Amino acid sequence: MSLSAPGDEQDWLAAYDPREYPPVAVTVDVVALTLRHGTLHVLLVERGTPPHLGRLALPGGFLRAGREDLATAAARELAEETGLTELPRVHLEQLGSYGAPDRDPRMHVVSVAHLAFAPDLPDPQAGSDAAAAAWHPVDTLDPAALAFDHARILADALDRARAKLEYTPLAAAFLGPDFTIPELRAVYESVWGDPLHPGNFHRKVLSVPGFLRPTGDTTPHGSPRGGPRARRYRLGDATRLHPPLLRPAPDGG
Known part of the structure; x- marks a missing residue:
């Protein structure tokens, strides 16, 4: 049916049922990079809840649907899961989207990853659903230790960061x-x-x-x-x- 008048669209929206479509959740993950003692570090949290309980992960969480955009969600999750309520001079940009059907065992979850550059920041204090939060040297990190597909996201972020410094x-x-x-x-x-x-x-x-x-x-x-x-x-x-x-x-x- 073609829609030819505002009333037609209002009627269509009133009858629209999103439950007719498979549910898909949206999350944000943040690759926060900084230099500590002259070495490149990435911020990781220890997951305090399943899935992947106890494993290391990038700071992140679910988008508050209808209440925030992606950049706001990324900044909020970075603050909530680290206790760093003030993030001065942090450069935050969108890195990419990751939507493999099996990347999260709970359901089909699409993550919009973000990349953050920051000056040397203090040790974080874990908050929200993270059991711990700490800066980890990138060059000694075992990718297999990361939950979900966060090893791939981190690798993409490092490639982006290295290229960004060129131009x-x-x-x-x-x-x-x-x-x-x-x-x-x-x-x-x-x-x-x-x-x-x-x-x-x-x-x-x-x-x-x-x-x-x-x-x-x-x-x-x-x-x-x-x-x-x-x-x-x-x-x-x-x-x-x-x-x-x-x-x-x-x-x-």
Whole structure:
């Protein structure tokens, strides 16, 4: 039946019964990345309820249907399951959707995963249905320890994060409002997992228009080897890096 008038649509909606369709739930999961002691960490919770009781998982939970959008749900779940009620300077973006019919044993659950970059944050306090919450080094994490399909989500998030650092200024999201170029280089090295030549990196980042803006300040002291004090920078107005800062090739070339 074609709908030709507002009344027709109202009648159709009044007669619509969503129970005629198979139920599908929507959740959000958050891959929160930060640097702690110079090492890339991901935030994980220990599940306090079935399914996968006691296993590690990404912070997440069910969307409050009709009450919140996906970004709001992601921010809420990150706060609820960690006790971090204030998340200053956190970059949060949608990563992707995961909807395999068997990814959750309860029912068909579609998860919309989000990626978060944040400066060094304090140890979280588990809340909601999480038994514990902690930062885990990415490079020593066993993917098989993760519940659901969270190992795949984490792998996709790391790929996204590594690519983002090539063509956006989001590396600075891991740092404070101002920073030195060696501190910025340490972010790239930690996320990419590759050492970078200090001189080449310094030259490249300063050659990208709008990437960095000097604050006029320097560090209180020079390097331990007696070098000069390092200049401090803030982000400029660039939203994309051109030319990009390309990740070193696997063979080091």
